[in-house]
Amino acid sequence: MSKLIERIKALIPIIKGQKDLDDAYLARSADVYDLxxxxxxxxxxxxxxARSLIFGTMMP
Known part of the structure; x- marks a missing residue:
């Protein structure tokens, strides 16, 4: 079991957050207008x- 946990922990730094992905997307812009x-x-x-999350949680 501990080897499985070690492998999962080794993968976590590889997974990027949405902010990191957004920043990389913005960094690839060609000029100010593209940015x-x-x-x-x-x-x-x-x-x-956000809108779909709010409506999704309020629906019965």
């Missing part, structure tokens, strides 16, 4: 995800 477009896309996506 602003990507920022708007991330904002819209985060709002849509």
């Amino acid at each position: 602003e477009r990507r920022m708007r896309l991330l904002d819209v996506e985060s709002r849509a995800n």
Whole structure:
């Protein structure tokens, strides 16, 4: 059992959080206009995800 836990712990640093993924996405922008477009896309996506979470938890 301990070997399984060690393997899982070894994988955890590989898994990146959403903020790290978003930062990497923004860092790949070509210019200021592309950066602003990507920022708007991330904002819209985060709002849509939050909205679906709220409605999903309030439904019977």
